[in-house]
Amino acid sequence: MPLVLGRTSEGKAFAMRDSCPHRGMPLSYGHFDGQTVECGYHGWRFDACTARCVEVPSLSSQDKLKVDRIFAGHYPCEERDGYVWVYMASRDRRAVDNSPDTRVPETGPDAPELPVFSKKYKITHLACELPSHVDQGIIGLMDPAHGPFVHQSWFWRSKHSIHEKQKQFEPIPYGFRMSPHSPSSNSAPYQLLKRITGEGVTTTIDFVLPNMRLEEIHSGKMWFSSRATVTPVRRDLCRIDFVAAWNLPFLPVFLFRMFGKTFLRQDQETMIKQAEGLKHDPKLMLIDDADRPAKWYFALKANLLESRRTGAKMEHPMTGPVTLRWRS
Numbered sequence: 001m002p003l004v005l006g007r008t009s010e011g012k013a014f015a016m017r018d019s020c021p022h023r024g025m026p027l028s029y030g031h032f033d034g035q036t037v038e039c040g041y042h043g044w045r046f047d048a049c050t051a052r053c054v055e056v057p058s059l060s061s062q063d064k065l066k067v068d069r070i071f072a073g074h075y076p077c078e079e080r081d082g083y084v085w086v087y088m089a090s091r092d093r094r095a096v097d098n099s100p101d102t103r104v105p106e107t108g109p110d111a112p113e114l115p116v117f118s119k120k121y122k123i124t125h126l127a128c129e130l131p132s133h134v135d136q137g138i139i140g141l142m143d144p145a146h147g148p149f150v151h152q153s154w155f156w157r158s159k160h161s162i163h164e165k166q167k168q169f170e171p172i173p174y175g176f177r178m179s180p181h182s183p184s185s186n187s188a189p190y191q192l193l194k195r196i197t198g199e200g201v202t203t204t205i206d207f208v209l210p211n212m213r214l215e216e217i218h219s220g221k222m223w224f225s226s227r228a229t230v231t232p233v234r235r236d237l238c239r240i241d242f243v244a245a246w247n248l249p250f251l252p253v254f255l256f257r258m259f260g261k262t263f264l265r266q267d268q269e270t271m272i273k274q275a276e277g278l279k280h281d282p283k284l285m286l287i288d289d290a291d292r293p294a295k296w297y298f299a300l301k302a303n304l305l306e307s308r309r310t311g312a313k314m315e316h317p318m319t320g321p322v323t324l325r326w327r328s
């Protein structure tokens, strides 16, 4: 569904279907004056926030058409952490037929918000496309075993630092959590942080349906918080959007972006190569314990779809805390 997004002169984000209700011209080819979107074909104008038509220039004094009964398709949306979240519930699909009584509700669920832990902080965004199905992108996010092979860098870790790990996981609504723990001793940045604050470092990582990985790192008053989402673009293409915020004085934005881009590029290059293999539709396997998070993801997704289908309560694939062991 193509959308046209914008911000009014008061700074409020809006999202409309990118199609004029008159004759289907994409509204994004039109003009926006900060309040109303004007179609480039016959000049119909729509209020950006309500999508209500405010003018049909061709009408003469004889015409009886009630302009304010015409709506362009529009969706509730909110801006958070530099992203515009558009609520497009599938049951509201009929909303796009533009008639006033089938418009989308004004409110949706709260838009996700990156947790931050102090007034002042730095924030930055990164994005990259992966040539794979969204499921592959998501399990890539939660995959602990590729680190030593894909993310070798002088500043992060070497292949030889691989060692056995044991992490506790617990169920959370619509997802699972790697319980707060001290991050692996083989990563240099954590050691630096520990040395600076003189306090222990704890990390918590959550995965939440449909597509979100959240990570929080705390050490004394210092914190780092990030969120990665994987959005399907096509069957064979998805996009990772990554946002991170922190109050670590020694980490300037440019430096973090340099590291972040390196990481994402490493994942991207790996998935480009993997896509070559997946073209031939090979049989795949998920092994314990390293691929257990991937198994939980598939089970969570299946259970959610099933509960939507039947209306029954969603079953969680985990019954309680679990300890997983792997080497990475």
Ligand code: FES
Pocket: 020, 021, 022, 023, 024, 025, 039, 040, 041, 042, 043, 044
């Ligand atoms: S198509 Fe938009 S005004 Fe006619």
Ligand SMILES: [Fe+2]
Pocket: 140, 146, 150, 151, 267
């Ligand atoms: Fe990775």
